[in-house]
Amino acid sequence: MACPMSAALCTILSLLPYNFEYQTPADLASPKQLHDGDVYDFIIVGAGPAGSVLANRLSEIPSWKVLLLESGGEESKLGEIPAFQPFLSQTRFTWNYTTVPDDRICAGAPCLWVTGRGLGGGSLHNNMIYNRGNSHTFDEWEQMGNAGWGYEEMLYYFKKSENNQDPLIARNKIYHSTKGPQTVSQFPYVDKNVKKIIETFHQLGYPDADINGVNQTGVCLMQHLQKDGGRQSSAKSFLYPIREKRNNLKIVTNVRVTKVIINPQTKEAEGVEYTWENKRHVKGKVYARKEVIISTGPMATPQLLMLSGVGPNKTLVPLGIDVIQNLPVGQNYQNHIQSGSLNFTLNDTNIMMPNDEETLRDFLDYFTKRRGPLASEGFFDVSAFISSRYTDSSYPDVQIICSKISTLE
Numbered sequence: 001m002a003c004p005m006s007a008a009l010c011t012i013l014s015l016l017p018y019n020f021e022y023q024t025p026a027d028l029a030s031p032k033q034l035h036d037g038d039v040y041d042f043i044i045v046g047a048g049p050a051g052s053v054l055a056n057r058l059s060e061i062p063s064w065k066v067l068l069l070e071s072g073g074e075e076s077k078l079g080e081i082p083a084f085q086p087f088l089s090q091t092r093f094t095w096n097y098t099t100v101p102d103d104r105i106c107a108g109a110p111c112l113w114v115t116g117r118g119l120g121g122g123s124l125h126n127n128m129i130y131n132r133g134n135s136h137t138f139d140e141w142e143q144m145g146n147a148g149w150g151y152e153e154m155l156y157y158f159k160k161s162e163n164n165q166d167p168l169i170a171r172n173k174i175y176h177s178t179k180g181p182q183t184v185s186q187f188p189y190v191d192k193n194v195k196k197i198i199e200t201f202h203q204l205g206y207p208d209a210d211i212n213g214v215n216q217t218g219v220c221l222m223q224h225l226q227k228d229g230g231r232q233s234s235a236k237s238f239l240y241p242i243r244e245k246r247n248n249l250k251i252v253t254n255v256r257v258t259k260v261i262i263n264p265q266t267k268e269a270e271g272v273e274y275t276w277e278n279k280r281h282v283k284g285k286v287y288a289r290k291e292v293i294i295s296t297g298p299m300a301t302p303q304l305l306m307l308s309g310v311g312p313n314k315t316l317v318p319l320g321i322d323v324i325q326n327l328p329v330g331q332n333y334q335n336h337i338q339s340g341s342l343n344f345t346l347n348d349t350n351i352m353m354p355n356d357e358e359t360l361r362d363f364l365d366y367f368t369k370r371r372g373p374l375a376s377e378g379f380f381d382v383s384a385f386i387s388s389r390y391t392d393s394s395y396p397d398v399q400i401i402c403s404k405i406s407t408l409e
């Protein structure tokens with residue numbers, strides 16, 4: 001089929017599969033670092049944002065041997081380009097799950113259910129938005145009995161990881177820090193339509209908001225987990241700076257954990273069973289003296305627990321899995337609720353369907369200076385947080401996001 005976009009853009013897009021589909025030779029060789037029967041202090045399964053931070057923090061103690069296992073591979077250079085985010089949903093950086101068809105959603109077809117895969121997990125494909133969440137939510141979690149999850153204690157850790165590069169936001173030292181490993185800032189390019197949208201919200205009475213500050217209500221040009229116009233994944237922030245320096249941390253990609261080995265008497269995790277992703281017949285076991293940590297994300301974590309015998313009897317027994325603990329694992333899955341959109345047609349659509357000349361200029365700008373439209377996510381960079389009649393202004397319950405719909409005429 002003929003490519004409906006400009007020739008230059010078509011050529012560039014045709015190169016993406018080589019970056020986005022195939023594992024690198026280093027990834028394919030990585031499992032060779034594992035030896036059946038090896039013992040570590042901690043085994044961390046899954047190298048998404050959670051696993052990356054844990055691997056970094058635990059390996060600060062030189063006497064602890066830490067193993068980080070990840071099913072996917074290393075990130076790619078092209079995946080760092082913010083404007084390429086929409087192309088990443090069905091690549092080797094995601095698991096390509098779909099939902100069971102349901103007449104009420106996605107016009108009855110299976111919906112794509114994107115979840116990250118690789119060193120960096122979801123931070124390899126997601127929108128990079130730096131939004132910690134509302135303080136009330138953390139305080140509610142604490143009130144439910146989760147000691148240590150209140151906002152004040154969380155703020156200490158948010159700041160510990162943050163390196164905020166926008167001086168106007170970073171000057172609020174109560175909420176921000178410039179000392180952590182995770183670089184955050186607004187994208188260097190702001191589309192003129194984005195500026196107009198912000199102006200419009202101002203006219204409606206919404207103030208500029210720092211959504212990670214004292215009050216979220218208002219409109220903002222969001223900050224992103226990015227550095228100098230490029231995606232700053234959790235692997236880049238928390239793993240790459242230490243992987244060659246700490247020899248007590250072993251990072252292995254392209255290995256899938258298939259089961260946590262749990263002692264049925266003590267109910268303690270003793271290790272994990274694994275298989276190579278590219279050679280499924282190669283299997284092995286590794287053991288943990290202290291802890292096995294499962295940080296495989298919202299879908300694979302309950303799945304792995306269930307495969308290991310922790311889950312509802314009614315699911316496990318018919319599958320022939322020995323039940324170690326009957327628990328309602330996987331029963332509280334929640335995702336964003338998103339409603340339909342209001343659509344507007346714009347006259348000036350410079351970030352939508354560029355012609356050849358503009359495309360080449362944009363690529364040149366990006367690769368020489370890390371500037372221009374490719375160093376942004378376009379309309380997605382602006383967001384407004386508003387309070388409906390069901391809440392007060394300190395706890396907004398509606399987020400307005402903007403995105404583009406291109407018409408190929």
Ligand SMILES: Cc1cc2nc3c(=O)[nH]c(=O)nc-3n(C[C@H](O)[C@H](O)[C@H](O)COP(=O)(O)OP(=O)(O)OC[C@H]3O[C@@H](n4cnc5c(N)ncnc54)[C@H](O)[C@@H]3O)c2cc1C
Nearest residue numbers: 046048049050071117118121122126127128129257297300
């Ligand atoms: C489309 C989209 C956009 C998003 N945008 C944003 C955003 O802008 N800002 C934001 O903060 N959040 C965003 N998120 C959410 C964010 O990506 C997740 O909250 C985050 O990635 C969760 O981190 P995690 O470490 O818990 O799990 P994950 O990121 O899911 O990482 C889990 C890792 O475990 C690995 N794994 C799974 N099973 C196994 C196994 N059996 N063996 C070995 N490894 C395994 C996976 O490959 C993966 O790398 C977005 C999510 C989606 C889907």
